[in-house]
Amino acid sequence: MARSLAAVLLLLVAAAGASHAASPAEMYWKIALPTSPMPGAIRDLISPASSVGSASKEDTLGNVFFLEKDLFPGSKMTLHFTRATAGAALLPRGRAESVPFASERLPEILSQLSIPAVSPTADAMWSTLAECEAARLAGETTKHKHYCATSLESMVEFVASSLGTRDVHAVSTEVISTLTPTPRQAYRVEAVRPVAVPGGDMVACHGMPYAYAVFGLHGLKGAAYTVTLAGADGTVAQAVAACHGDVDGHGAVAEAYKRLGVAPGSVAICHFLPQDDMIWVRN
Template sequence: MKKKTTVNVAPGFFYSYAATETQIHDNRNVAVFFREKDLRPGTRMNLHFTRTSSNAAFLPRSVANSIPFSSKRLPDILSLFSVLSDSPEAEALEKTLRECEEPASAGETRYCATSLESMVDFSSASLGTRDVLAVSTEVSKKGTPKQAYTITPSGVQRLVGSKAVACHAQPFAYAVFYCHVTRATKAYLVSLAGQDGAKVDAVVVCHTDTSGWNPKHLAFQLLQVKPGTVPVCHFLPQDHIVWAPRR
């Protein structure tokens, strides 16, 4: 019998953060992260594919570069976009700015892209080539929001290269992506079939070196492993992007 694994598809992507007691309690029976050995045809997982951004549009780089992007300039940003200072929107904007200003973890290079051009430039420079491929999770036939999926017989395809750039959509007044590249990262395209007929072509990122992560990160709390001991994998939500060399 194939082992059934439960996975939440919206994990935290900031590896310097420690898990809160609430996160641990809420996810005690939900494996937000999973082991690479479970990434094989026939594995059954409970998944919930969601969009996490507000579908905000990218600004042209010239426009984005003219707008302040700093927590120190938050009042100016709120005024520019007519956002009330005591609103949930203001809180979300401030959180994104502060997370973009956090120092990188050991072995990680990070960048918050405020335009499509800057995202492409960062990804190409990080991968050492302009010939790059951008992939994201796609739900071709929608089913129920949360259900059991099975990896199809030929459903695991590894992308080229020993590292990949992952870009995660952040809540902001316009499109902002937190992009980062870490050492010893593998990226996969995984074909999934849902119980109700839903089809998903999902992106999976596996980190084979987690030695620089916070020892109290949620991944270690849920998997009951220590930093640097086993590869840690997670699916990406639909509006996040992985860049890898085309060949």
């Protein structure tokens, strides 16, 4: 098996040299997920955006919740599409695993990556490490395991383990706009299409601010939709909406039930995914 995989890799490298230089992530994707289209969230990491939108925590898409019944053509809502990981490098697994990933070793990490100890990047990295460590401890005692992936390879392996198969694919939000970043503005729902979610099982993958690409993953049950949105300034988004009712380990979801005036877990509530988040499902 190892020899055949190596042979495939050599063929891919040769083909890349004949056309264009494929990145390690592109070559890995072709081997691991040959029939699954690469989502925009991964493509954007291979060819990073030149700028990144910033927003307060309360202004992010993940904190704009709505009921599933309100997701229909003609409905309107105010949204702000931002990124947490734009410009971050997607490291090959070997390189990512050569760098420590623990809050108690942050000074060593900063030194290894040549990042000033007193800087916004260092502060963001500390917050992400703390969140990943807290999520890992919570995942050991709850039904939905949490994991922070520091490479595409570790992400795909976690997804395959959680969904019980490597026959999977990912969907992510994609935005077409002449403005970067896009402003907070009113959007009109133009179309709603369900994403096939066998068994209702999904793995959510959230981009996290760090010196390189890091993703927080966790399993959940629910539904997903691809929603065409038209912005007031002409922006068009093919946004992924995740709808779920679990509150275990998700403080923002529990708070959303209060804001929407419904009993926790009684109905599914929905939110749109930022451009650097993904939903993984079985094919």
